[in-house]
Amino acid sequence: xxxxxxxxxxxxxxxxxxxxxxxxxxxxxxxxxxxxxxxxxxxxxxxxxxxxxxxxxxxxxxxxxxxxxxxxxxxxxxxxxxxxxxxxxxxxxxxxxxxxxxxxxxxxxxxxxxxxxxxxxxxxxxxxxxxxxxxxxxxxxxxxxxxxxxxxxxxxxxxxxxxxxxxxxxxxxxxxxxxxxxxxxxxxxxxxxxxxxxxxxxxxxxxxxxxxxxxxxxxxxxxxxxxxxxxxxxxxxxxxxxxxxxxxxxxxxxxx
Numbered sequence: 001x002x003x004x005x006x007x008x009x010x011x012x013x014x015x016x017x018x019x020x021x022x023x024x025x026x027x028x029x030x031x032x033x034x035x036x037x038x039x040x041x042x043x044x045x046x047x048x049x050x051x052x053x054x055x056x057x058x059x060x061x062x063x064x065x066x067x068x069x070x071x072x073x074x075x076x077x078x079x080x081x082x083x084x085x086x087x088x089x090x091x092x093x094x095x096x097x098x099x100x101x102x103x104x105x106x107x108x109x110x111x112x113x114x115x116x117x118x119x120x121x122x123x124x125x126x127x128x129x130x131x132x133x134x135x136x137x138x139x140x141x142x143x144x145x146x147x148x149x150x151x152x153x154x155x156x157x158x159x160x161x162x163x164x165x166x167x168x169x170x171x172x173x174x175x176x177x178x179x180x181x182x183x184x185x186x187x188x189x190x191x192x193x194x195x196x197x198x199x200x201x202x203x204x205x206x207x208x209x210x211x212x213x214x215x216x217x218x219x220x221x222x223x224x225x226x227x228x229x230x231x232x233x234x235x236x237x238x239x240x241x242x243x244x245x246x247x248x249x250x251x252x253x254x255x256x
Contacts, residue, residue, distance in 0.1 A: 041143045041153070042094060042101035101125070102146040104247055109228055109239065121245065122228075123147055125160075125238035136171035137235040138164050150218070150225035150242055159214065159227075163238070166210065170203030204231065 094100045104121035111117060123144055131138035141160045143153050151159075172178065177199040184192040192198065208229055215226050228239040 040141065041145060101142055101144040104146070104242075104245055107241060109232060109241065119244060120241050121243075123240040123242055125240070127236055127238075131164075132168070135173060137167045137230070139238045146245060146247075147225070147240060147242065150223045151240065160238075162210070163207070163230075166203070166207050167235075170200055170207065175199075 097103060098105065102123070105124055107117050107120045107122050109122070110120075123146060125142070125144070126140050128138045128140040139160055141157060143156050147156060169175070181192065181198040181200070185198070193201075196202070208231070211227050211229055218225050224243050226241040228241060230238070233239055
């Protein structure tokens with residue numbers, strides 16, 4: 001067989017293709033997981049400026065509660081001295097603007113001309129698409145330090161972990177309940193879905209009760225923070241409604 005291969009020139013071709021050139025570069029090393037390098041906190045940058053919109057809302061820095069003003073001063077001092085290593089590194093990764101985790105958005109969950117719209121802002125926690133893609137919603141465990149007067153770091157992370165576990169159990173298509181609901185939906189002509197017996201609809205109601213209980217607990221503590229129901233935001237973001245901290249985009253000053 002080897003003689004026939006040599007006569008046909010097969011051995012020369014295979015040896016030429018399998019042989020490794022001496023000057024062939026070594027493959028690059030496999031990159032490490034970036035999840036461990038992601039920041040866990042986001043602090044307010046020092047180059048942001050208050051806008052007239054926040055001043056008109058009558059909730060400027062002079063009206064903030066002492067605890068809120070003190071916490072913001074401490075965050076600013078830690079940013080200047082570099083004592084908050086994780087917060088400083090995280091804030092450098094975000095440019096100040098609507099994409100910044102600490103940016104106070106206008107409240108879209110009320111009438112635009114209402115008193116609540118003038119007095120409140122929304123701190124938005126984005127959905128973490130790297131955790132599970134579009135299989136089920138998962139929210140980023142990145143703590144915005146602007147929430148410190150109303151939600152502590154520990155409470156925030158406990159809330160994110162609890163919500164992410166519930167969302168995975170409800171929306172994951174890889175569970176036995178999801179397959180059973182799919183089969184029953186096809187067999188009954190999707191009457192099973194219309195009747196509200198699926199695990200997703202039952203689970204969403206449970207998540208809404210959990211959010212209501214969390215808001216009720218904050219009200220009993222006297223904290224002026226409210227978590228918006230996830231269905232209202234389309235499960236794309238986690239919105240915290242807080243009193244206006246007196247910080248806004250600097251571009252609005254030029255418009256006024």
